[in-house]
Amino acid sequence: MSLVVQKFGGSSVADADSVKRVAKRISLYSKAGHQVVVVVSAMGDTTDDLIDLAEQVTPNPPPREMDMLITAGERISMAVLSMALNEVGVTARAYTGSQAGLITDSDHGNAQIRDVTPGRIQEAVEDGAVAIVAGFQGVSHDSKEITTLGRGGSDVTAVALAAALDADVCEIYSDVDGVFTADPRIASAARRVPLISSEEMLEMAANGSKILMARSVEYARRYGVPLHVRSSYSGRVGTIVADDPEREIPLDPDVTLPTADVVRRDAADPSKELPMQDITAPGLEAPIISGVAHDRSEGKITVVEVPDIPGRAAMLFDVVAGTGANIDMIVQNSSTVDDTVAISLTLPEADVPAALKAIEDAHEQIGYSEVRYNDQIGKVSIVGAGMRSHPGVSALLFRSLGEAGINIDMISTSEIRISVVTEQSKLDDAVRVIHTAFGLDAEQTEAVVYGGTGR
Amino acid sequence: MSLVVQKFGGSSVADADSVKRVAKRISLYSKAGHQVVVVVSAMGDTTDDLIDLAEQVTPNPPPREMDMLITAGERISMAVLSMALNEVGVTARAYTGSQAGLITDSDHGNAQIRDVTPGRIQEAVEDGAVAIVAGFQGVSHDSKEITTLGRGGSDVTAVALAAALDADVCEIYSDVDGVFTADPRIASAARRVPLISSEEMLEMAANGSKILMARSVEYARRYGVPLHVRSSYSGRVGTIVADDPEREIPLDPDVTLPTADVVRRDAADPSKELPMQDITAPGLEAPIISGVAHDRSEGKITVVEVPDIPGRAAMLFDVVAGTGANIDMIVQNSSTVDDTVAISLTLPEADVPAALKAIEDAHEQIGYSEVRYNDQIGKVSIVGAGMRSHPGVSALLFRSLGEAGINIDMISTSEIRISVVTEQSKLDDAVRVIHTAFGLDAEQTEAVVYGGTGR
Known part of the structure; x- marks a missing residue:
């Protein structure tokens, strides 16, 4: 039995149907006997809509109140995703960043993680439940105020939980199949990179690769958390970011994914399927x-x-x-x-x-x-x-x-x-x-x- | 200096403009030197929209997750109202039910208040800030789960905070001018009742009067909290629900309300103004x-x-x-x-x-x-x-x-x-x-x- 942390971004949970699709996907791991912790971003445009609302009221929202406002977005997505999991027969419980023990400094809007005390998450997975955690948010260690982690905050939440829970892998789901040798929109012959070291990934992120922010990669590198960057639209293995090639990483649940889900998609336009390619196995060459x-x-x-x-x-x-x-x-x-x-x-x-x-x-x-x-x-x-x-x-x-x-x-x-x-x-x-x-x-x-x- | 608790319902904060209007209204009390605690419901149809979203995902949402979901509504309204107050020059801070110390039992969707520990609210008003509290929600005393208080829950939140803070009055704002001798939509000659005992109000509530739920009146009666039921559209005094006629109740801030706000409105259609009436002074006859x-x-x-x-x-x-x-x-x-x-x-x-x-x-x-x-x-x-x-x-x-x-x-x-x-x-x-x-x-x-x- 492995402990897998999975992170789904806002486009993966844009509406009720997407949420149901993601729930089905999560249930595969859970039903295969793995312990699963899910970190989720706000649904689709929710965060932007909340920022618009604030701007209708004031040009200068106080950062503390702004954090209180926009954290409502993940609260909604995590609760709905938890409901969808329960609907497909998987016990799930949703937790705010604060409940999940994401302790930060007091820099509202751009808080840094100071500590992670995931007692309730641990209890939930030991109970056999999937724990759904709101990404991007925490609670300040001194004033107990709700904070947000700034850009890339949901990825960092997932990596930090994976580190604190000693997870076997932290999977980052998005709408592309992984890290590519170049942006496939520019170099059409670009291939997925099966395995990359955290040092290389850091350089990629720092030099324009959008798939992971350097902040998350640094966190994962520091705590030795293997990352798996993959698509929520495909059943394929994506890109593993790891430094210890001997470490065993759970790649996929011991279940066959529905054939319809196993497709390769155009990174520029995820609705477009691309032909399958034979990809070099990780680490061989x-x-x-x-x-x-x-x-x-x-x-x-x-x-x-x-x-x-x-x-x-x-x-x-x-x-x-x-x-x-x-x-x-x-x-x-x-x-x-x-x-x-x-x-x-x-x-x-x-x-x-x-x-x-x-x-x-x-x-x-x-x-x-x-x-x-x-x-x-x-x-x-x-x-x-x-x-x-x-x-x-x-x-x-x-x-x-x-x-x-x-x-x-x-x-x-x-x-x-x-x-x-x-x-x-x-x-x-x-x-x-x-x-x-x-x-x-x-x-x-x-x-x-x-x-x-x-x- | 008095401590006033004010509760605004969802129709009073239906959109950004309504929120700004309510903020201006709150600022009158605050600028007159009163300590103010505000309880706010979710904006307009937010709660219904969230329930719709849940229904798109499952016909049987687990009550715990449902509470997590719909409490996002008050989180949004309280943060936006707090921003609007800061925008008009009033320091304000928003608090969830849990942060405000609303401790309940674990009956998700219909929780009962067990205790109120409003330490952070007290600190905020002693600091000179207006405390905005999310209505309708609390946290369970045993499992620390987010709960909702069921029908009339925002009124009960306001009354419970008023009791715990020993407030001078708990004002319940809605779109009608107070309690009437009968429903003005039926009896056009109905008059506003200036003063009513809690016992009478309980009977009115239990027998069809919609303006207050019996639950809030009972709570106020038990703790001796005077209620003031009034309109957020008018500057007039509404109906006082109280048992001690000697007790002094802050009726209005020591400031003149903008003339445009001082109107009597049709209870059936709040956009319609009614002629002013001379109303018997409280307690005289x-x-x-x-x-x-x-x-x-x-x-x-x-x-x-x-x-x-x-x-x-x-x-x-x-x-x-x-x-x-x-x-x-x-x-x-x-x-x-x-x-x-x-x-x-x-x-x-x-x-x-x-x-x-x-x-x-x-x-x-x-x-x-x-x-x-x-x-x-x-x-x-x-x-x-x-x-x-x-x-x-x-x-x-x-x-x-x-x-x-x-x-x-x-x-x-x-x-x-x-x-x-x-x-x-x-x-x-x-x-x-x-x-x-x-x-x-x-x-x-x-x-x-x-x-x-x-x-």
Whole structure:
């Protein structure tokens, strides 16, 4: 008997029929004798509707009251899902985040988990019931106020419960079949990745892969929780995110799924079925590159003619960091004609206005001549633990982009990742070219890695 | 400084604009320096919509999960009302029933209050904040499960908090101006009752007056909480339900209400304004009859030719009581031709099917010849503490009905009430005739009570 934590997002429980479908799915595990804890998001657009209601009343809702309001969304979905399970003969009980022991700090709207005390959840599963837990919410440890966990909060709830309950796996259900070697909407030959390390997944998430937020992956990595990212529309195995290949992970209930459910779906349009593909079994052949991630959501600020005096660049970064902006890449170029440097940095577009204002406010201090801003950039990243032992990866990357006429503007690297910034209009081409060059296309069998001088 | 508990029903907070109107109203008390605790129901049709959602998923929702689901309704309204108060410059904090200390038994869907521990509410009002509390809900004392209080549960929440906080008054806001001497839709000359004892109010509630449920009045009576039933659409004083005429009750904030709000409204159609009336000041002239209540919701079962043997009638009542039916009146008539009796009883129509089935199942035991059922009955009641000291009340009642050609089918009385059952088609006439006969019409100045032999 395993303990499985499953998380279903809002689109998986958009209406009564979806809720019934999800309940049937959960019942397979439960009826196969597994202990099951389910974390559920608010149904469909409920959260947006509640935010609209608040905006009709006030432009500045107090964060405490806002949390009280929007947590009603998960309260509804968890109760309805619990009813649907009971209807298909599975005993289920729904619990709020507070009842489930999700203890957080007091940062309303963006609370961090401080502790998990899932006594009631444990009792429920030991009683043989499926425990349904409201995602995205908790209760503050000092003031006992209801809090919400911010973006990706339902995934984090599931991972945190899985860690606290020592679950065998935490399954994250969405409308795509798992993590792909690239976005299938761009690279049509993209394949599902059967197994990926948490380190690689972190790099994917941090560099534009939308399927999991870095926050959840970090939590899972810290507590050694294996994740299984899969589709709620298909009966197939998805992507396992795990670091211990020896650990046994319950992949599916010991029951046959209804044939109608076993389909592969278009990630861009889940209503569209795709042909089945034979997918490499987990762990048998570790590819050099696990996947290609891309990100259109950053902009580039370039500060021109900064005096090349010690401390001036630091001053610039201090000023930007003071706005809370998340700086991603930094490139500094010395001028060949005078004693100045140009400093470029990329950061999320949402952080740009505050950063620009801070830089302009510090014009005299820093002493630069001009600030430029470009929102038409794109970032493409290759991620793979295999990079460590395979030389020539960066050479192949740059050569394939060069042959395709795609200019590289900025470069950054980590142990297991190389990211380059290009023109946004060339981003899709870049994803496809790289996907093919590294042998990730579905019809290819192994990576085409040329020898080289290493990266 | 007084502590005022105010309760607003679902129609008072049906949408964002209504919520803003109610917030403005609450702010008057708060800005006048009173401590204010507000109990609020779910917005408009929210509860019905949630019940519909549950029914789409299962015909038999488990009561625990149903309570979890529908309590989301008050969670939304309390948070939005709190936001609206903060928007008009009043610090407010919303609390669930559980946070407010409403401790109940575990009877999901119809829980009874066991204890009230309003520590957080007390802290909030001592901090100068308005505390908004979700009506209709609590938490069970043994299993810490979320419960709902059943019909009239939001009123009971308000009264229970008022009792626990030793509030100066518990104001119940709805869309009518208070308790009337009769339903103004039937007796157009009906007047608002300025002051009524809790005993009289209990009789009114138990005999068809919809404005307060007997449950809330009983609770208020037990703990000596003065009630003030009034309209959320008007700035006028409504009806005070209290037993100690010396007790000072905060009637209105020390601020002038916006003129547009000071209107009298048609109880049947709150959008329609009625002309102002001069209303007798509370307590100055205690009328003999406080009001005329009516009830169309009962049916009459008649069991014919029950053998007149000791124990047979008791057997009949045992059988009916075993179904949980609320028997109201009982009349037994002996036959003049044989040793049988006919027994008639009235009970809520909802209880009739189960009662009829039980009587039919016990046909052989009881040995009656036939069961008849009549759903076309109406009950009219006069209620007034003045009856105790005024003879001739029943004589006036029967004479006025007789002169109007209205037959009396059954009669029951209490210390301060006389009820009669008539044909349902004559019920409205009966209400008007009695209202006039007892001097309750707006243009009359005193009750027209003829001498008589007492009742």
